[in-house]
Amino acid sequence: MRRPLRRTLPVLAAVALALGACPAAAHAFGEDEDHPPTGPSGGASGNTLTAGVGTNVKVKQVSGGKGGSSSKPVAPVDPNWKPPSCWYEPVATPEQLKDSVESLKKGGELVHVTPSLSWGEELMVNHYEKGKAQSDGAKGYKNFNIGKNGKFWRGVMNPDVKDTLEARQCETNLFWQDADDVPDIKNAPTPEILAGYAYNKIKVPDTKVEMKPEARSTVNLPTWIWLDKGAFEPVKVRAELPGTGIWAETTAKPVGLHLDPGTADAETFPAGGDCAVGADGGIGTPYRKGAAKEEPPCGVTYLRATGGEPYRLKASITWEITWEGTGGAGGDLPNGTFEGTQDIDVQEIQSINR
Known part of the structure; x- marks a missing residue:
């Protein structure tokens, strides 16, 4: 009692x-x-x-990448x-x-x-x-x-x-x-409390996209951007409270990439810069030879050259957060984001062989 x-x-x-x-x-x-x-x-x-x-809650990442040296917890999309x-x-x-x-x-x-x-x-x-x-x-x-x-x-x-x-x-x-x-x-x-506690323990890989061309682009020619399907697998963290039998596993699954070119003088593909995860688990499509002038499934075209300072391309991964726990409990938590920034130099040449 x-x-x-x-x-x-x-x-x-x-x-x-x-x-x-x-x-x-x-x-x-x-x-x-x-x-x-x-x-x-x-x-x-x-x-x-x-x-x-x-x-005394015990926390362990049970699957997914360990993240890089600069990794940090995902930031909830819902500010409240x-x-x-x-x-x-x-x-x-x-x-x-x-x-x-x-x-x-x-x-x-x-x-x-x-x-x-x-x-x-x-x-x-x-x-x-x-x-x-x-x-x-x-x-x-x-x-x-x-x-x-x-x-x-x-x-x-x-x-x-x-x-x-x-x-x-x-x-x-x-x-x-x-x-x-x-x-x-x-x-x-409760399992839900442990799931919420585990949210801040999720360490996701650094957000660094693959690009073609790399680091240096050309005015009016698309830069192809993609993420390999194996680089951003779901990350699962388990939290359990000893002596109670209560546990929860919180899982972060990548569901999209948002591109911010770092300048208003640019166009994104798709329009708005939101690249969805494909059926194979990857984002975007790797560049193939001869596709320099095609619109990429995920990418950006810069309309003006950089003037000494590079553009700061921001790539933000959206992670869908769900949880399950003791007794079949489970549910959703707010999506999380993790942002990475890469420098892009853009030159004036109007054509390029690649």
Whole structure:
């Protein structure tokens, strides 16, 4: 049976600070070999509850390219979409919480009970060992629930988002949850939350298109542009929360290329500059000998030569984002974009052999 949640009230926070509570210092944490440490630690280490409040969600890119040295997460097309700001996770067994308090009695680190609030010895002993109720009436725990099957849960803030009001919606004191049970509360972990968290972990290949001619073009002659079908395969990232059985896989699939010539003195093919992915998974068509004057399926014709400074051709890949997870759940997330820029010099010669 889930114990009711307790929101940390301002008066409780003030009492906690007076009795030895304070904000915790940040500690590095790691997710996996593909995603190095990005925030404070969380959960338990060995037999003690660590002081940090970062996530224990495990993230791994399971398919697709690893991306280049300048790769970064895709940017959502929808400016109003935001990843989940916070959620709850299991962090400690009764024994781990007890060991943490015993360490605290000997001068060890304060114990985080919310994403931003630590408790000192007196509050930890009174509430989690002696079973005393909080000032808001929430019942305490006797002897850290030793002998019961389950874990204490705590809110965490998404390390990928700023510390906002939304990120502090999980300011609920460390609470008990029976084993094999997920709390039925707002911001409880769900496959959709994990899918949204994985969104920012998607690393896509650098957007560098193939061109003919390369780097130097000619006024009024088309530049053919394409992407090899094997260069932009779907990228899949898996996120799972240990101890809950909850997981999600977020997949980014390339669905189109948008060309911005870098000048108004140019024409794009197709008009508007949107090149779709073909049936073979490629974008555009590689240049073939003798097709210099033909309109390419994907490309650009420059109408004026560069005057010393090259044109900056922008190529933006649109990635369609979907997810699936525990229990057959699934859905769509906002499309993402990833942009690359290449310099193009354009000369005045009206014909060229290639």
